[in-house]
Amino acid sequence: MSLLGTLAIAGSGMSAESERLSAIASNLANANTSVAPGGQPYKAREVVFQAVPADGADDGASAGMAGVKVAAVVESPAPNPTVYDPGSSFADENGYVQMPNVNPVDEMVNMISAQQDYQANLEAFNVAKTLALRTLTI
Amino acid sequence: MVAAIDTGLEFYRQVLALRGYRQEVLSADIANASTPGFKGVDLDFAHALDAVVHQRDRQAPAKSQRLWLVDDPRQLAAEDTGGDHTPAAAASFIKYQTGSEVSLDGNSVDLDQEKTTAADNAVQYEAATTFATQTIRMLTIAINGSGSQQSGGS
Numbered sequence: 367m368s369l370l371g372t373l374a375i376a377g378s379g380m381s382a383e384s385e386r387l388s389a390i391a392s393n394l395a396n397a398n399t400s401v402a403p404g405g406q407p408y409k410a411r412e413v414v415f416q417a418v419p420a421d422g423a424d425d426g427a428s429a430g431m432a433g434v435k436v437a438a439v440v441e442s443p444a445p446n447p448t449v450y451d452p453g454s455s456f457a458d459e460n461g462y463v464q465m466p467n468v469n470p471v472d473e474m475v476n477m478i479s480a481q482q483d484y485q486a487n488l489e490a491f492n493v494a495k496t497l498a499l500r501t502l503t504i
Numbered sequence: 505m506v507a508a509i510d511t512g513l514e515f516y517r518q519v520l521a522l523r524g525y526r527q528e529v530l531s532a533d534i535a536n537a538s539t540p541g542f543k544g545v546d547l548d549f550a551h552a553l554d555a556v557v558h559q560r561d562r563q564a565p566a567k568s569q570r571l572w573l574v575d576d577p578r579q580l581a582a583e584d585t586g587g588d589h590t591p592a593a594a595a596s597f598i599k600y601q602t603g604s605e606v607s608l609d610g611n612s613v614d615l616d617q618e619k620t621t622a623a624d625n626a627v628q629y630e631a632a633t634t635f636a637t638q639t640i641r642m643l644t645i646a647i648n649g650s651g652s653q654q655s656g657g658s
Contacts, residue, residue: 418623
């Protein structure tokens, strides 16, 4: 039954997008997390999506259909900025503090994109549900 | 007579199966709207339905199609002539979408277009269910002799 496969695919999309949202939330929450000299400063995390054969592909009908999953969570390779803040308890001997490489503007844009994708998946899920229920009334 | 009922409803069964399949294809596109390298696809509904219907017509004289109730699709493999399993037959009518902008990560899914197409497909699906319901109602009226008894009862 392909409509149930649709539910599985849309569900995989929602779950992947919510994982993306939680990575964004983690980045934003740690946007100002400085560390003591010598410590490893926070690196922005990014999720990598990958298309996978759908869960609902049990009857051969869903051949070629792809759900989505988070293949990996990678750390941003961007260099960590240092800020001159001699008053901070984490400042090194020259007065510089290592800051996370989180760019709040990037994160906000990413968040809007994730929100739109999540909504689109939810819409697809609801439509499939409506159609399946409608079919039951034939 | 049973064959007549079958042919009346069989067409809608094919339409609903294909519409449901297309909904799944579009939903897979939406789920992969942010997957790097993913290329949007769509089902060529008109050609797929045409092929399925004509395949049925060719096979109709030999053996009328029935829905098989099996636990596993492989149980069908020996006697399945290829036309009964609609979505599998339709998989060859999946085509890549062209004309949409490909982003830097190689993704070609246009979310707005996908949503519009999916909404359109959903309406068409509901229309097909309505037609199927009407066909059943018509057959019921024919069997009962008149619709007055049924409408009075419901």
